[in-house]
Amino acid sequence: xxxxxxxxxxxxxxxxxxxxxxxxxxxxxxxxxxxxxxxxxxxxxxxxxxxxxxxxxxxxxxxxxxxxxxxxxxxxxxxxxxxxxxxxxxxxxxxxxxxxxxxxxxxxxxxxxxxxxxxxxxxxxxxxxxxxxxxxxxxxxxxxxxxxxxxxxxxxxxxxxxxxxxxxxxxxxxxxxxxxxxxxxxxxxxxxxxxxxxxxxxxxxxxxxxxxxxxxxxxxxxxxxxxxxxxxxxxxxxxxxxxxxxxxxxxxxxxxxxxxxxxxxxxxxxxxxxxxxxxxxxxxxxxxxxxxxxxxxxxxxxxxxxxxxxxxxxxxxxxxxxxxxxxxxxxxxxxxxxxxxxxxxxxxxxxxxxxxxxxxxxxxxxxxxxxxxxxxxxxxxxxxxxxxxxxxxxxxxxxxxxxxxxxxxxxxxxxxxxxxxxxxxxxxxxxxxxxxxxxxxxxxxxxxxxxxxxxxxxxxxxxxxxxxxxxxxxxxxxxxxxxxxxxxxxxxxxxxxxxxxxxxxxxxxxxxxxxxxxxxxxxxxxxxxxxx
Amino acid sequence: xxxxxxxxxxxxxxxxxxxxxxxxxxxxxxxxxxxxxxxxxxxxxxxxxxxxxxxxxxxxxxxxxxxxxxxxxxxxxxxxxxxxxxxxxxxxxxxxxxxxxxxxxxxxxxxxxxxxxxxxxxxxxxxxxxxxxxxxxxxxxxxxxxxxxxxxxxxxxx
Numbered sequence: 001x002x003x004x005x006x007x008x009x010x011x012x013x014x015x016x017x018x019x020x021x022x023x024x025x026x027x028x029x030x031x032x033x034x035x036x037x038x039x040x041x042x043x044x045x046x047x048x049x050x051x052x053x054x055x056x057x058x059x060x061x062x063x064x065x066x067x068x069x070x071x072x073x074x075x076x077x078x079x080x081x082x083x084x085x086x087x088x089x090x091x092x093x094x095x096x097x098x099x100x101x102x103x104x105x106x107x108x109x110x111x112x113x114x115x116x117x118x119x120x121x122x123x124x125x126x127x128x129x130x131x132x133x134x135x136x137x138x139x140x141x142x143x144x145x146x147x148x149x150x151x152x153x154x155x156x157x158x159x160x161x162x163x164x165x166x167x168x169x170x171x172x173x174x175x176x177x178x179x180x181x182x183x184x185x186x187x188x189x190x191x192x193x194x195x196x197x198x199x200x201x202x203x204x205x206x207x208x209x210x211x212x213x214x215x216x217x218x219x220x221x222x223x224x225x226x227x228x229x230x231x232x233x234x235x236x237x238x239x240x241x242x243x244x245x246x247x248x249x250x251x252x253x254x255x256x257x258x259x260x261x262x263x264x265x266x267x268x269x270x271x272x273x274x275x276x277x278x279x280x281x282x283x284x285x286x287x288x289x290x291x292x293x294x295x296x297x298x299x300x301x302x303x304x305x306x307x308x309x310x311x312x313x314x315x316x317x318x319x320x321x322x323x324x325x326x327x328x329x330x331x332x333x334x335x336x337x338x339x340x341x342x343x344x345x346x347x348x349x350x351x352x353x354x355x356x357x358x359x360x361x362x363x364x365x366x367x368x369x370x371x372x373x374x375x376x377x378x379x380x381x382x383x384x385x386x387x388x389x390x391x392x393x394x395x396x397x398x399x400x401x402x403x404x405x406x407x408x409x410x411x412x413x414x415x416x417x418x419x420x421x422x423x424x425x426x427x428x429x430x431x432x433x434x435x436x437x438x439x440x441x442x443x444x445x446x447x448x449x450x451x452x453x454x455x456x457x458x459x460x461x462x463x464x465x466x467x468x469x470x471x472x473x474x475x476x477x478x479x480x481x482x483x484x485x486x487x488x489x490x491x492x493x494x495x496x497x498x499x500x501x502x503x504x505x506x507x508x509x510x511x512x513x514x515x516x517x518x519x520x521x522x523x524x525x526x527x528x529x530x531x532x
Numbered sequence: 533x534x535x536x537x538x539x540x541x542x543x544x545x546x547x548x549x550x551x552x553x554x555x556x557x558x559x560x561x562x563x564x565x566x567x568x569x570x571x572x573x574x575x576x577x578x579x580x581x582x583x584x585x586x587x588x589x590x591x592x593x594x595x596x597x598x599x600x601x602x603x604x605x606x607x608x609x610x611x612x613x614x615x616x617x618x619x620x621x622x623x624x625x626x627x628x629x630x631x632x633x634x635x636x637x638x639x640x641x642x643x644x645x646x647x648x649x650x651x652x653x654x655x656x657x658x659x660x661x662x663x664x665x666x667x668x669x670x671x672x673x674x675x676x677x678x679x680x681x682x683x684x685x686x687x688x689x690x
Contacts, residue, residue, distance in 0.1 A: 078626075078633075078644055078645075078648075079626075081648050082623065082626055082648075084648075085619075085622070085648055085651045085652070086619075086623075088651070088652060088655055089615065089619045089651055089655055091655070091659075092611075092612070092615050092655055092658055092659070093612070095659060095662060096608045096611060096612050096658075096662060097608065097612060100666075215640075215641075216639040216640050216641070219639075219640035219641070219645075220639075220640045223640065230634070231634070233634075233640060233642055233644070233645065234630060234633050234634035234642055234644045235626040235627065235630055235633050235634075235644055236630040236634075239626075239627050240627070240630055246627040246628060249623070249626075249627050250620075250623055250624060250627060253619075253620075253623040254620075254623075257616070257619060277666075277671060280663065280666060281663070284659055284663050287655065287656070287659045288656075288659075291652055291655060291656060294652075295652060515589070516585035516586075516588065516589055517585070519585070519588040519589045519591075519592040520584070520585065520588040522592055522601070523588050523591050523592050523597060523677075523681060524588075526597070526600055526601055526604060526674060527591075527597070527600070527674045527675075527677040527678040527681060528674065528675075528678045529591075529677065529678045529681035529682050529685070530681070530682065530685065
């Protein structure tokens, strides 16, 4: 990209300001705090619904949605919009079926909810494993994205700049999480959500002003400048190919909608508020914010096509990731102007803040899974409660190291499929067991364990056998071909398998369902009795 | 701000952006829920023969709890099935029926745009309806059950 020195310097300044502010938050909120598990994993549970709603929105809206979805819309028109819809509708599953009940039954993690009525050790190991898997997949996608994004926005596309970005982001997220725990992470999410919304609102208003508030004109101009004409405004440009492409999108759509309710870093957010009612109200806030945000990404995407032009967006970055920065440059007055420089730098800084906040949220959730579920089940007995938080802090550092390592290894690979895969694994392994635990009277421990592994294993195996890993020029390993499964996203097959495995496991279970513990789970989940 | 859930249902409503003052007077208050009466002697002094498990079973079988659960499920299950069906229909139509979706409605707006924005609108509406239903039809009864249950299990080894 032909980026001038000015906006790079300004963007770096804003990056540094954000990093300084978040480190200050981390230090400030962690002063005089005892290192209790309640404090580290749940931030003391005293956030207000509005604060938590902003934090949920901050956790959910990644740079991939801000830059990626707008870019997809700028390149493919309507087909990019399908993502925006899927990412929002998913929140109804969370609101209606999951948020309140999980808040009432659990303490810190997904496994807490299942262990409330099942044999503790096997379900904790299974749910901990699947949660860590989902988190690591999501984390690597974000880290690699961060590397290429920062390099892209700062002009230098050298390997060294990207490597150092990955290392820097990894180091920062470990510092936030292990020093500040949930309290610092939540405040960082809130700051980031406010910045992201402010940035998106500013750009949306500028786009609408450019077209004098005439949506019709905006859409027609976008269609004209896209080179596709009217087809740009209707589905089919990206997913209209063969049946494989269509099924692939249906699979992805299913994974998006059902996966959100199984993402560990989203589930852990409900424990930061005092009651189930507060959890519900935080989701209502989050839906308002996320819905508004995705509506704006649609305007920004079509705006980029109309103002910048699809061809130019594509020539700057083949995936369309620079559509919004280019749009900002143009809306501010074009390259070289002060307005353009400032807006471009602001967008770059917001994207960076977004990545940092999202990786911190995921790291915290996965360190909770490692310490509270895996370590607590596998350790020697009679260890003290205090040591679990110490383990979580070390786990955060370990996960950071793993993510940096994988991020560096995957630096030059096309990892865009990883986000869809993380959602698919969450939908296949975490959602079925959660729904069964909360709603099915006869569900048993064996059913729970089978349901988790029965979703997790097929999802991962199908991806290894899919065209994203081998057998094509765009694959992870283009040289070899062991492709067997035609779809890039396994959700369409693995989500039903997760539900089926849970059902079969329960039917073949030797032990009868525990009626008393089901009663306890049901009463607690719907009334909040005994909730912490 | 809801630092602590109180017995008074009016508490903690002030900063709720989705809360509409009108809705509270629409005659759907939960006065009709049969009250769950905890046996007197147990509230005063835990019966050693009763475990926490028995109490949860007892609460689960009570009419008050059954009513709360029925109200929750009667709303949530049809609503969840409806929006999932509507979303899947939308995704399937977008990928398999591009001609239908490309049909013009007004100006540059076609069926696909209307359907997509309709998904946003239906999500917002269902969110509002669910929050309102839970607030008016479920919250108070659930809270009363919570206090009663906690009263009964208090001091009991779990």
